Amino acid sequence: MKRIQWIYCFVCLLNLMLASVAQANSNPLVRIGIIQHFGKNAQDKLIVQTSDKYDRLELTLPETAETLDLKNAQKQTTTYLNLQTAYFKLKDVEADKARLIVGSYRTYETALYWADQLKKIVPEENWLVVYPNPWQVWAKVEDPQGLMQKLFQQGYHSAWIEETVTHKRILNWLAKVSSESGAQEFQFNRRKLLIKSLGNKAIMVGDKLYKGSIEIIPDSFGTYTVVNELPLEEYLRGVVPLEVGVDAPKAALEAQAIVARTYTLANLNRFLPDNYNLCATQHCQVYGGISVATPSTDEAVRNTSGQVMRGQDGQIAQVFYYSTDGGHSANFADIWQSSGQEAHRLLKGIGTCTRLPDKFNLSNEDEARVFLTSSSAKDWNCYDAISPSFRWEKQIEQKRLTETFKSARDKWKFIWPEFKKILEVEVSERSSSGRVTKLSVTTDRGQFEIEKDEIRAALGGLRSTFFVILKESNDKGEIVLKIKGAGFGHGVGLSQYGARYLASKGISTDRILKFYFPQYELSRL
Secondary structure: OHHHHHHHHHHHHHHHHHHHHHHHHHOOEEEEEEEEEEOOOOOOOEEEEEOOOOOOEEEEEOOOOOOOOOOOOEEEEEOEEEEEEEEEEOOOOOOOOEEEEEEEEOOHHHHHHHHHHHHHHOOOOOOEEEOOOOEEEEEEEOOHHHHHHHHHHOOOOOOEEEOOOOEEEEEEEEEEEEEOOEEEEEEEEEOOEEEEEOOOOOEEEOOEEEOOEEEEEEOOOOOEEEEEEEEHHHHHHOOHHHHOOOOOOHHHHHHHHHHHHHHHHHOOOOOHHHOOOEEOOOOOOOOOOHHHOOHHHHHHHHHOOOEEEEOOOOOEOOOOEEOEOOOEOOOHHHHOOOOOOHHHHHOOOOEOEOOOOOOOOOOOHHHHHHHHHOOOHHHOOEOOOOOOOOOEEEEEEHHHHHHHHHHHHHHHOOOOOOOOOEEEEEEEEEOOOOOEEEEEEEEOOEEEEEEOOHHHHHOOOOOOOOEEEEEEEOOOOOEEEEEEEOOEOOOOOEEHHHHHHHHHOOOOHHHHHHHHOOOOEEEEO
16 A cells, blocks of 8 residues: 555656646746846946845856856845946957958848858858847957958958957946945946845836846947846736737737747747847837736736747747738738748738728739828728828938938948938839838939838838838928838738737637738647
8 A cells, every 4th residue: 555655656746847847848937138238338327126125135246257157156135236337458368359240230030141141151150140239240250351351252242340349348336235233335346247036026127127037247249238037927927018008908918928928939049149038129029027017918928828839840930020010911021031941931911901992912013002092091991900000101301311311321330332412212122012122222323222121221210111102392392202101010920909909809819810820820838
């Protein structure tokens, strides 16, 4: 009898262990860069403190930023940190290899494409996608001039060399530490800092609350990233409210939770060179910590726990989402360079209006103009017609075109041909989804074309590439470019306003996802 009981207990223990492993696999830790490039400006400061007056923060201070074994690292407890960075000149330090930077890009997807192309040409180099703002592709090499010459012969004319800086920032902070003699302030200097709550409470970073632990780690640019490490499901509690909105119907909240979970797991390598997974802005998913969580969005995360979208190969699917599609979503290849991967071929645009008066060929300029300018569009039963960005308009005076383009070039560091004056801009290519994929630019020094995701930036930050350009005269007789467009965001994948509308009509979570991602299947981790 005792033997049977022992076997029974062993089986129970084994089941508990397996359940624990399964739970860990379905709820892995993720590392989110909640503040990037901290210390870039001399006035950067940050307060980190407990959220509960009875709690304390445990600080772990590794000897170096590369220290992995923290058993013997110095530790201290406190309730309050005042963080900033100090700037020191490097002495007797072996210089890093020079960086060869190939280009600057508006989005990660475009940078990743070019990194993949470079790996085919020069596979022996470690090509990295990094985010000094904007995105860049670079490699640290012994002979940057030789590599640049090799790339030049392959048609890459935009590369440049960045030498190693001779200064480095070091974290510097004051901590209030209690002792037998009362509260005291101590000053610390380190290249890395780990912070956790001893009471497992939320930590206040600036004016936001975060569950999990906080790390301040050096990045690739001589500055620091403030990283929040926490379980995936806790992270989603801070994403769903800011992405689809807390007032969205239940099915829309659940669809957002599933897509955000899938996106997270498919993009864990986005900031791999700097030892974290995702950022907290629109360049990844907007994340506001535990402060933004609500009962309805928490319920959506719980109800969909462990649910993800998978591709035909059974792998976690590459999914995207955005605010508004304007009546037709976009193909992946309309927005980003496509490497021909299966996932990219499958992400095709779909029509989202059920009462169109005619079948539109949106790649045709005249038909796209009718689709985007018709006063009857509100009657077409388009799923995201409730969005304030369903139709929009922007005007740019012809005389301000040059200023607009130069501003975009400077902000995003685009490598465009030299010009002094922009004379004309015209749509030269439009996709089957109606998105402008090539914009022809006439300057005082000739013509050049802008493609895909650079187009929105070039014209002063358009809401989408789903637009037409009309020319009119203002009251002063000056030529004005009237840009009439539809939608907000890249347009690939799920429309958040569309999901809200479908949910309000009683469409279930799984049917919403199947509509926007017909090629993917709902699955569990």
